[in-house]
Amino acid sequence: MLEIMDETKTNDVMELFAACNQKAGDFLKERYLNYVSYAINEEALSNITCTKALVHVKDYDLKANVIVNALSKDSLDLADSFKKVFDISAHQELLTIAPSSFEAYFDEYEKISKTAIYRFERHSFPYKLEGDIRHDIDKAELLKLYLGFGRHFKTFLKRDSANYSELKNVSGLYQNERLSAYMIYQIKLDEVVIDELIYEDLRSLLTLVSYALTLKSNVELHLSDGENIARFLKTSPSLSDDLIIKINDLELYKRLFKIEAKDMHEALAKTFCSPLYLKGYLL
Secondary structure, three states, rough: OOEEOOHHHHHHHHHHHHHHOHHHHHOOOOEEEEEEEEEEOEEEEEEEEEEEEEEEEEEEEEEEEEEEEEEEEOOOHHHHHHHHHHHHHHHOOOOEEHHHHHHHHHHOOEEEEEEEEEEHHHOOOOOOOOEEEOOOHHHHHHHHHHHHHHHHOOOOOOHHHHHOOOOEEEEEEEEEEEEEEEEEEEEEEOOEEEEEEEEEEEHHHHHHHHHHHOOOOOEEEEEOOOOOOHHOOOOOOOOEEEEEEEEEOHHHHHHHHOOOOOOHHHHHHHHHHEEEEEEOOOO
16 A cells, blocks of 8 residues: 555654665655555565656646655565555646656656766866855855756756755855855865755856865766757766656647647657756755
8 A cells, every 4th residue: 555654653764764775764754645555464575756846848847746866675666656656646747757767667757867977087087166155155145046946948847945954164255245155065075065056156166166176186077968058167077867757748838839739748849948956966
């Protein structure tokens, strides 16, 4: 039986996460909805973590159910749980989005987003830039900068302040007392991994990369493939699949956008216009 997790069964779900070697705390948050499959004896067998999002497409903000994480003791049970979550979402949201790692559970989908991964070394980075770097940044400032950044793209994921809760490593660049760029990152043994870098201009981006290279001698920068700046960074990125998408109601989708399309792939090709910013980070 698939149920929405309630507080009385939190411990059962936490035991499931532990059995699957995942940290439950990363997904048992207020903005997440956890669909849990239980056995007859009420043992938690699988968990699918979802959140809601708005995807800005051609002047419309479309409701999307975003599958953030999924785990199970039984792959067959997880497949059945995915089908039930799809059925629920079909009556509530126009789109379903998930990390590409879950594509095996989709009957049809389109790959819509890739992450461009750039690597830099301190000794060979051609820019040595400094600026007013701060680490205590208000969530409202982060959100405002992101939404302004998103308007440079024809298709992008909208956010609200909840997306910026519980962040650990965040650094921002200020110009004239105004936030002009921020990066969210991890400090690892021999490198800094920048999971997100939002910026107003190229110099702001380069300044934050330069700052990251003062923390470790190597930096791995994750951008969207819709940011066509490889020639300015003087290096080529490697690409990895990020998100996949499906339309839950194709006929409604076609009526909304007033298009003719024989299938989901054609409908998305006519509406999801480049450049796109659809990175799954912070969902």
